[in-house]
Amino acid sequence: MNTADTKAQTVKQRAGDALNNDFLRKAVRFTTERLRLGKKLASEEHGNWDDWRERGRQIRLHTIAHLDYYLDQFTEQARANGVHVHFADTAEEAVAISLQIAERKSAKSVVKSKSMVSEELHLNKALESIGVEAVETDLGEYIIQLSDETPSHIIIPAIHKNRYQIAEVLSEVAGETLPPDTAVLAGFVRMKLREKFLEAEIGMTGCNFAIAETGSMVLFENEGNARMVTTVPKTQITLMGMERIIPSWSDLEVMATLLPRSATGQKLTVYMSGISGPKREQDADGPDEMHIIIIDNGRSLQLGDPEFQELLNCIRCGACLNACPVYRHIGGHAYGGTYSGPIGAVLTPALNKNVAEWDDIANASSLCGACYEACPVKIPLHDMLVYLRRRKIEAGRGDKLEGMGMRGFSTVMGDSKRFRSVLSLGKLGQKLVVRNGEIRTKLGPLKGWNSYRVTPSIPKQSFRDLWPEMEADLRRTSKPMKPDLTNRLEERKRQQEGKGVNGDG
Numbered sequence: 010m011n012t013a014d015t016k017a018q019t020v021k022q023r024a025g026d027a028l029n030n031d032f033l034r035k036a037v038r039f040t041t042e043r044l045r046l047g048k049k050l051a052s053e054e055h056g057n058w059d060d061w062r063e064r065g066r067q068i069r070l071h072t073i074a075h076l077d078y079y080l081d082q083f084t085e086q087a088r089a090n091g092v093h094v095h096f097a098d099t100a101e102e103a104v105a106i107s108l109q110i111a112e113r114k115s116a117k118s119v120v121k122s123k124s125m126v127s128e129e130l131h132l133n134k135a136l137e138s139i140g141v142e143a144v145e146t147d148l149g150e151y152i153i154q155l156s157d158e159t160p161s162h163i164i165i166p167a168i169h170k171n172r173y174q175i176a177e178v179l180s181e182v183a184g185e186t187l188p189p190d191t192a193v194l195a196g197f198v199r200m201k202l203r204e205k206f207l208e209a210e211i212g213m214t215g216c217n218f219a220i221a222e223t224g225s226m227v228l229f230e231n232e233g234n235a236r237m238v239t240t241v242p243k244t245q246i247t248l249m250g251m252e253r254i255i256p257s258w259s260d261l262e263v264m265a266t267l268l269p270r271s272a273t274g275q276k277l278t279v280y281m282s283g284i285s286g287p288k289r290e291q292d293a294d295g296p297d298e299m300h301i302i303i304i305d306n307g308r309s310l311q312l313g314d315p316e317f318q319e320l321l322n323c324i325r326c327g328a329c330l331n332a333c334p335v336y337r338h339i340g341g342h343a344y345g346g347t348y349s350g351p352i353g354a355v356l357t358p359a360l361n362k363n364v365a366e367w368d369d370i371a372n373a374s375s376l377c378g379a380c381y382e383a384c385p386v387k388i389p390l391h392d393m394l395v396y397l398r399r400r401k402i403e404a405g406r407g408d409k410l411e412g413m414g415m416r417g418f419s420t421v422m423g424d425s426k427r428f429r430s431v432l433s434l435g436k437l438g439q440k441l442v443v444r445n446g447e448i449r450t451k452l453g454p455l456k457g458w459n460s461y462r463v464t465p466s467i468p469k470q471s472f473r474d475l476w477p478e479m480e481a482d483l484r485r486t487s488k489p490m491k492p493d494l495t496n497r498l499e500e501r502k503r504q505q506e507g508k509g510v511n512g513d514g
């Protein structure tokens with residue numbers, strides 16, 4: 010899906026398209042499952058994972074609370090290392106600085122790596138407009154660029170494509186049919202990109218972390234291309250979101266423990282590079298000139314905001330996407346912005362300032378809290394999503410029908426007698442639409458839900474119906490509550506004819 014397509018539709022329309030795309034759903038589900046399992050095993054094996062999450066959170070909270078101090082320290086150190094440090098308040102300023110450097114260097118081509126922030130700036134198009142070829146060199150990003158699409162995952166940009174689709178895309182570049190064999194395809198890309206590394210005048214990367222105490226930037230990667238990008242071209246540009254900073258190398262130890270495990274389930278990525286400046290006399294390689302562009306672009310709006318400041322703690326690991334039941338069904342393009350999944354649903358409106366335009370993105374969540382559980386720095390994304398929804402209602406931009414439904418729901422749930430009466434009516438009414446314990450009708454509000462899931466019927470006996478007898482049993486036998494309760498609930502389950510909803514919320 011290209012950028013023009015995403016802008017023209019609502020989240021609901023894009024999600025509908027994604028749900029009808031079986032290839033996409035299978036590919037996204039397959040990879041997110043693999044990543045989720047990898048993370049689970051890596052964090053369990055590591056032990057005391059929650060303690061490390063808390064350490065990570067404290068480092069991020071402290072850094073963001075003192076962001077001006079650490080940015081000053083970083084800038085001073087980086088300049089002392091011979092780096093040109095620039096500040097850009099907006100995307101336009103960051104693009105202008107990048108283009109000026111490219112023009113000054115008479116650049117014809119730029120090789121890029123690891124830069125979601127450059128997606129945020131739409132930098133490739135700007136470079137093309139002045140005749141500079143921008144080549145993405147991360148395998149997934151390269152495939153996305155050739156397909157004229159945008160990334161659909163923070164760390165696996167081509168997550169929505171399978172190897173057959175990738176073979177088709179690469180075959181066009183090769184001018185011959187390549188087999189859907191991952192080793193062959195990766196080998197072909199490797200060969201193509203090698204030429205590009207040697208030709209490019211400028212290497213451009215993002216930045217996983219910036220170390221304030223030494224003015225260094227750190228990159229985590231698996232393919233080795235970021236090392237090529239940062240060492241072969243004569244000029245190096247780093248695009249850095251202003252929140253990427255951490256105080257010291259010892260803080261990096263914590264982040265290096267959290268990031269790869271959360272992202273891919275690896276103990277450490279294949280390469281971790283620390284870069285402190287341009288090539289020195291004693292160095293064998295490296296760029297002659299190095300620039301770091303520190304980018305605000307809406308980030309400082311979160312500073313001091315009690316609801317959203319913690320957004321700046323994000324280390325872009327992607328774990329919340331892999332955990333999110335909504336993302337795993339619809340993939341990343343349905344969110345419409347550069348960042349997708351739970352972090353995208355909050356970050357996109359935050360960075361874009363235009364809340365009304367991004368109103369519906371907060372609805373792309375079941376509010377189950379899986380994103381918070383997955384997050385290595387404990388960002389309460391589910392609370393932020395609730396806040397975004399509330400803000401929309403308070404601003405009078407809510408859906409009137411939904412509002413009426415919610416008021417009715419609140420009236421029923423606020424009074425136990427009313428709740429019982431509605432339940433009894435529901436049991437009677439559902440007889441018309443229940444088959445094998447499931448409500449499968451696609452009438453009214455159930456249309457969207459039942460198109461892709463199953464709604465269980467209201468059971469003959471509710472927990473409230475069962476409880477007096479269960480409680481009496483418990484008192485009589487004085488058995489421990491848990492096993493007895495479990496037996497009764499299993500009995501109740503057997504009494505129901507239905508099989509229940511699918512598993513992920």
Ligand code: SF4
Pocket residue numbers: 163322323324325326327328329330352380383384385386387388390
């Ligand atoms: S919000 Fe948390 S889980 Fe999601 S990308 Fe950021 S750090 Fe990772």
